[in-house]
Every structure is written in C-alpha cells, then in structure tokens.
Amino acid sequence: MIGACGAVGSTVALGIASLHKRLIATTGLVTELPPFQDVELVDPGSIVVGGHEVRTNTFCDTLAELHTRSDLFRPSVIHECASHLDRMQANIKAGTLCGSDATNEKLADRSGLTVERCPAEAVERLTADIVDFRRNHQLDRVVVVNVASSEPCPQEQAAHAQFAKLQEALAKPASTVLPPSSIYALAAIEARCPYVNFTPSFGVNPPAIQERAQQLGVPFMGNDGKTGETLLKSVIAPMFAMRNLSVLSWIGHNILGNRDGAALQDPQIRASKLRAKNKAISQVVNDSTTTHVSIEYAPSLDDRKVAWDFIHFEGFLGTKMSLQFTWQGCDSALAAPLIIDLVRLAAVYDQSGRGGAMRHLSCFFKDPIGVEDPNLFAQWEMLVNHVQSDVRAPAVEPA
Numbered sequence: 358m359i360g361a362c363g364a365v366g367s368t369v370a371l372g373i374a375s376l377h378k379r380l381i382a383t384t385g386l387v388t389e390l391p392p393f394q395d396v397e398l399v400d401p402g403s404i405v406v407g408g409h410e411v412r413t414n415t416f417c418d419t420l421a422e423l424h425t426r427s428d429l430f431r432p433s434v435i436h437e438c439a440s441h442l443d444r445m446q447a448n449i450k451a452g453t454l455c456g457s458d459a460t461n462e463k464l465a466d467r468s469g470l471t472v473e474r475c476p477a478e479a480v481e482r483l484t485a486d487i488v489d490f491r492r493n494h495q496l497d498r499v500v501v502v503n504v505a506s507s508e509p510c511p512q513e514q515a516a517h518a519q520f521a522k523l524q525e526a527l528a529k530p531a532s533t534v535l536p537p538s539s540i541y542a543l544a545a546i547e548a549r550c551p552y553v554n555f556t557p558s559f560g561v562n563p564p565a566i567q568e569r570a571q572q573l574g575v576p577f578m579g580n581d582g583k584t585g586e587t588l589l590k591s592v593i594a595p596m597f598a599m600r601n602l603s604v605l606s607w608i609g610h611n612i613l614g615n616r617d618g619a620a621l622q623d624p625q626i627r628a629s630k631l632r633a634k635n636k637a638i639s640q641v642v643n644d645s646t647t648t649h650v651s652i653e654y655a656p657s658l659d660d661r662k663v664a665w666d667f668i669h670f671e672g673f674l675g676t677k678m679s680l681q682f683t684w685q686g687c688d689s690a691l692a693a694p695l696i697i698d699l700v701r702l703a704a705v706y707d708q709s710g711r712g713g714a715m716r717h718l719s720c721f722f723k724d725p726i727g728v729e730d731p732n733l734f735a736q737w738e739m740l741v742n743h744v745q746s747d748v749r750a751p752a753v754e755p756a
C-alpha cells in the first residue's frame with residue numbers, strides 16, 4: 358500500500374491480521390457474497406502487507422489514534438494483532454516526495470526519505486522495493502494499492518500523452534512531470550504488478566502510463582473509492598431516472614475531521630475530490646439543475662464523517678417534492694474491506710494474464726476509469742457477469 362500507515366492503510370492491516378487470527382467476521386467484504394463463492398480468491402488472512410510511507414507513524418500508532426479519537430476497533434483486537442502488525446511494519450519502506458505538493462510535504466517526517474535527482478530514479482527505486490518485497494516473501498502476486506493522501510490535480514502536459522515522451526521527461530533533473538501517485542503507478546507497472554488507485558489523485562490517468570501498462574500486460578483500475586455519500590448518490594440517482602422524476606437541485610455537504618479532511622482544506626486538493634464526487638449524478642442533472650458539493654473540515658468528527666444531501670425534484674403536473682438524507686459513516690471501516698476486495702479481485706484477474714483497465718471493478722470507484730455509467734446497479738451487474746463468465750471455474754457436471 359502507498360500511504361500504508363494512514364487511517365485507511367492501518368485499518369486494512371488490522372483487518373487482514375484480524376481475519377488471519379479469525380477474530381472478526383467478514384462483514385463489509387463484498388467478495389464474501391454468494392456470487393464470488395466459486396471464485397478462487399486469495400484467503401484475505403493470508404495477504405502479506407507491505408508498502409511505502411512518508412511519516413514515522415506506525416500501524417499501531419495510527420490504530421491507537423483512531424481508537425482514542427474516534428472510538429474505533431476493540432482494544433483487545435488491536436492487542437491480539439500487535440505482533441502481526443509489527444511484522445507487517447517491517448515491510449514498510451520510505452516513500453517518495455518526488456513531484457509532491459506543499460501540503461503533503463508538510464506531513465513527511467520520516468527519516469531516510471531521499472529526494473531523487475529525477476522521477477526516473479524514484480520509479481527505479483520504488484520498482485526495486487516492490488520486486489524485493491515479492492522475492493523476500495516468495496509471493497505469487499503483488500497488488501499495489503494507493504491509499505496515500507489526496508494530491509492536487511496536475512496540469513496536463515504533452516509528455517503525459519505518450520510513453521516515449523514521458524520517459525524523456527522523467528529523466529530530466531528536478532522534473533515535476535508526474536505527481537507521486539503516478540510515479541508509484543509507473544513503478545508498480547514496471548514491477549509487473551496490478552495497480553489500484555483508491556484516491557482521487559492522478560495515478561494511472563496519464564495515457565502514457567496506461568500505454569506502458571498495456572505494453573507489459575499489467576491490469577490497473579481507479580479512481581477514488583466509493584464508500585459514503587457518493588455510494589448513496591449512485592444508488593438514488595438511478596431511481597429518479599427510472600421514475601422519470603426531474604431533479605431540480607442536488608446539494609451535498611460533507612463534514613469530516615480526519616487527516617484526509619485536513620488535506621482537503623487545500624483548495625487544489627479539494628478540487629480533485631469534488632470532480633470525482635460530481636460524476637455520480639451525471640445521469641440526472643442537466644444545465645438547468647442546481648448542484649453543489651462541499652467538503653468542510655471539522656476536526657472534532659475525526660474519522661466519523663457526516664454527509665447531508667438535499668434533493669429537490671419535480672414530478673407529474675409540476676409537483677415539487679424533496680428528499681434529504683444524512684449519512685454518518687466511519688471512513689476507514691468503510692474503505693478497508695473494499696481494498697481487501699480489490700486486492701483479491703485484481704490478483705485473480707492478473708492471474709488470468711490480462712492487462713489494461715479492470716472496468717468490471719467500476720462499482721468500487723467514484724470515477725471509474727473507462728466506465729461512464731455511474732449507476733451502482735449497472736456496475737454491480739458488470740462485476741457479477743465478469744465473475745460468472747470470465748473468472749469462475751467451469752462447473753463440473755455430475756457423471
């Protein structure tokens with residue numbers, strides 16, 4: 358995991374350790390539902406965790422913080438998993454700040470952080486780290502998941518269009534052609550590992566990086582995990598469409614208090630998140646619909662996010678009505694099982710030897726690569742169809 362010791366990464370680590378020790382149920386894991394029963398997915402408790410970080414905080418530090426501040430997780434579970442978490446911690450390497458922004462640079466207090474001469478050097482080092490991790494643990498497969506702090510959306514550059522041009526730009530000293538999320542994406546691809554971007558950051562978006570993934574037959578998917586307000590939007594919006602009700606206004610306010618919320622105070626970082634959030638209702642809004650999405654930082658909420666949406670709509674004979682919902686979700690507990698699902702599904706796809714965008718995973722993302730339909734039910738059907746027709750072992754007929 359990139360950004361391994363943040364709130365989401367540490368919750369994934371605790372989840373895997375707890376599943377390994379059979380301390381918890383699999384509630385929240387999509388891949389434990391009946392459509393996935395005959396698919397040969399990796400046992401979640403057997404996943405080996407490694408990654409990159411730029412802060413000194415360990416998994417245990419972050420989990421203690423989440424427990425104290427947000428009253429998350431039973432202390433007995435954290436305690437029982439402590440030695441497993443310490444073993445995982447040994448696999449966490451210093452990340453890169455190459456191409457980073459001022460907000461994220463302020464977080465970085467880890468010793469041993471090197472500033473590479475150029476992005477190509479960073480890609481090379483990170484690739485070597487991933488390859489070493491695979492070799493040292495004798496792993497069949499490594500899936501790289503980005504759960505690092507959100508980044509501002511970078512300016513489009515000519516070098517993003519073609520891999521040959523990107524390679525030239527990456528070799529230029531102090532080049533800022535790619536933000537860290539894309540440098541990690543390229544490193545994963547060079548190490549022949551599937552890459553999943555759970556954040557709204559640039560990641561594998563540049564066509565040049567997707568071209569390289571296609572060349573090497575590496576699968577990828579993103580962007581931005583769909584866990585809360587946007588998940589609900591992608592469920593409710595199709596209902597308005599199916600009933601031919603006209604949405605006049607859709608106003609959403611999100612309030613959160615964790616480190617992600619603090620990073621989202623930066624207007625440029627917030628802009629990349631808002632863009633992903635707006636896509637969920639594209640099928641029911643038009644030029645005359647009033648829409649607004651806000652993200653407010655309220656530290657007292659910590660990891661317990663609140664979203665309040667107001668939807669004003671019109672029905673038969675011009676009758677105006679409204680729907681309001683309040684979502685109170687715990688961000689890390691919603692995100693972590695989805696990451697375990699994504700790792701299991703990306704690994705099984707990689708095993709089939711195919712590369713490119715894993716569009717069948719669109720239901721996990723706010724802004725899925727290569728999928729325009731934001732409807733959760735249509736996206737779910739894509740996943741189930743994929744699993745039943747492509748992945749599932751053929752049923753053996755009774756003799």
Ligand SMILES: NC(=O)c1ccc[n+]([C@@H]2O[C@H](COP(=O)([O-])OP(=O)(O)OC[C@H]3O[C@@H](n4cnc5c(N)ncnc54)[C@H](O)[C@@H]3O)[C@@H](O)[C@H]2O)c1
Pocket residue numbers: 359360361362363364365366409410411412452453454457461464504505506507508537555556557581582583584585615616617687688689691692
């Ligand atoms: N929790 C959710 O429900 C949810 C949903 C969708 C997306 N996300 C995204 O997941 C990401 C993680 O969220 P979080 O709450 O864990 O945030 P967090 O701030 O707790 O964790 C992010 C971690 O990334 C690390 N980091 C920053 N820059 C890095 C770099 N260059 N290299 C390596 N590590 C780096 C930070 O040190 C930090 O530990 C955010 O981008 C967030 O927007 C979360």
